Amino acid sequence: MPTTRREFKLYEKEIEMVFYFIEKDGRVHLVERNGKMVFPTSKNLPFEIREIRKMPFADIEVIYCEPLIPFPTEWLSKEKIITMDNVDSVVRRAIYKSQPMMAAEGIILNNGKILAVKPNRGWGKDTWKLPAGVVGYGETPEQSMRREALEEVGLIITTLELIALSKSVFPGSESWFTCFTFLCEAKGEIKLAADEIAEYAWMDPLELMKKTRNPFVKYGIKKMLEGPTLEIADLDSTH
Numbered sequence: 001m002p003t004t005r006r007e008f009k010l011y012e013k014e015i016e017m018v019f020y021f022i023e024k025d026g027r028v029h030l031v032e033r034n035g036k037m038v039f040p041t042s043k044n045l046p047f048e049i050r051e052i053r054k055m056p057f058a059d060i061e062v063i064y065c066e067p068l069i070p071f072p073t074e075w076l077s078k079e080k081i082i083t084m085d086n087v088d089s090v091v092r093r094a095i096y097k098s099q100p101m102m103a104a105e106g107i108i109l110n111n112g113k114i115l116a117v118k119p120n121r122g123w124g125k126d127t128w129k130l131p132a133g134v135v136g137y138g139e140t141p142e143q144s145m146r147r148e149a150l151e152e153v154g155l156i157i158t159t160l161e162l163i164a165l166s167k168s169v170f171p172g173s174e175s176w177f178t179c180f181t182f183l184c185e186a187k188g189e190i191k192l193a194a195d196e197i198a199e200y201a202w203m204d205p206l207e208l209m210k211k212t213r214n215p216f217v218k219y220g221i222k223k224m225l226e227g228p229t230l231e232i233a234d235l236d237s238t239h
Contacts, residue, residue: 017041021094022049022065027075029067030091037081038088055094056169062094097174104145105132105216106160106184107224113202114221115190116212117152120198123173128203128211130220131155132179141180149184153200154191160184163228166219168235178232181220 019039022029029045030037039062043049048068055062078095081087107130108115116128133148135141146157164181190200203211205221212218215235223229 017061019060019062019090019094020045020049020065021055021062021098022067023078023098024067024069024075025071026077026079027072028078028081028091028095029072029075030081030087036086036088037076037084037091039091039094055097056174057093057097060090062090064094064098098176101175101177102135102141102144103132103170103177103179103216104135104141104148104182105130105179105220106145106149106157106182106186107163107220108149108155108184108186110202112204114205114208115153115200116203116208117192117200118198119196121196123170124214126198127213128201128208128217129214130181130217132216134177135180142182145180145182145184149186152193152197154193155186155188158185158187161228162230164220164223164233165230166216166233166235168215170214170216176236177216179216179220181216181223183224183228 019041020043021039029040031040032038049065050068052064052066055064078098082092082095115131117131118128119125131149131152133144133152135144136147139147142160145160149155149157160182162180163183165178166181167176167178169175170177192200205225209218209221219233219235
């Protein structure tokens, strides 16, 4: 333990760098500090915890944890916390990023080759991917896939088959996604959305696997080649 005031300040600064996001069934453990509701920054808690994973933030360290206690009725729900004025920004950011998100992507084939697109904005900017996007409010993944294909490349999906489910932190993002990969048939002429897609190409499956940095695309093609599965694959390597 630190013995001088200066040493204590350095020690205090060090422990403040690690935040413990402790959640059970949608309830979060917060403490009050300087008038703000914040995550605890020490393991000196009145209950035991199990560390699940480090959240993928570049500038702060937040460790997501499970408390080894019964359901904490006195803790605040996530829905309540984000409406409060006296909540620390780290808490808001972590709770927002902990909410599950869904994406849908489509493998559209033509003579054994896959339609690949290169976005000019967003997380996948300047890298090859499949026609895809975030599932919108109230949409099913199937509806999202049909919408994204029409918006991005002007194609109408005629049939689609779910061939893969996977989850990961998307490169360049702090959010977790569950991705639905569909094998699709489509009709129409390709017409790129100029504000979103820079170019397209028909690629051999193995060529696209090499050129993309998108883990969902790689896994979707792998399942197309090996055979579909509805088991959700965890593609993240941080835990």
